[in-house]
Amino acid sequence: MIENDSNGVLGGIDHVAIAVHDADDAIHNLARTLGYTVCGDEIIDEIGVRLVYLSAGEGQGQRTMLQLLQPTRSGPVAEYLSDHGEGLHHVCFLTDDVERGLLRAGEPNVGGVFLGGRGRRCAFLSTQPHGLRVELTEELPWAR
């Protein structure tokens, strides 16, 4: 076990993403199975994905959500589905500043920041420690 390093703390888990072929099917099946509700549904043309957020009924915004991640064109998510099928894709952690979060996580450079779901600045780590695809997101939408 290692001591906690206060310079390296990211926040809680914002969402857990599931790659799916058809978000409408997944909304129907997963929301019914879990009793979760849709609290966001958007297409982001720039990165070619539809993002649907599912949350437990109570305490939305406080809790970790599920994100359904459907590709709207060819690209990394479509390739992932082709290679692996549907399933868990990544975990997204909160940070107050994506660039600082990337540095805290040991990234050698802080490129690759994009505008993701809910108007927030996001980035993925360039490595996958222990097979874990890690996204960082700011808590608040980007003020343009």
Place this chain on the structure above:
Amino acid sequence: MIENDSNGVLGGIDHVAIAVHDADDAIHNLARTLGYTVCGDEIIDEIGVRLVYLSAGEGQGQRTMLQLLQPTRSGPVAEYLSDHGEGLHHVCFLTDDVERGLLRAGEPNVGGVFLGGRGRRCAFLSTQPHGLRVELTEELPWAR
């Protein structure tokens, strides 16, 4: 989108599990990358796993945790690692009663309940909707 069915609501996400070969390596790498701290570490001989819980520094117990899932002998987790390598394994949802949670999630029967991490009663769904391996856990340890 479907209406929320109050009979089908499970609680928030208790933890997200990552299958790993060596939890000590993963503690070192992931805790350092994320700045998370170890808030639980136990071996459950009955199911042949070591479970390590990692949490953001603040608000432990309120937030969704990461669970490192290391097999201590041959079995399903060792097979998963052999087939898929390390990575995201399952998501565990809170329920006040595992059997009721299984019924709510549409399970035709309510078998397979076991005593999992932190002395809690747990069960996995028999299906994996959209590739998602779903565990349910009660919020409180089991009173024997």
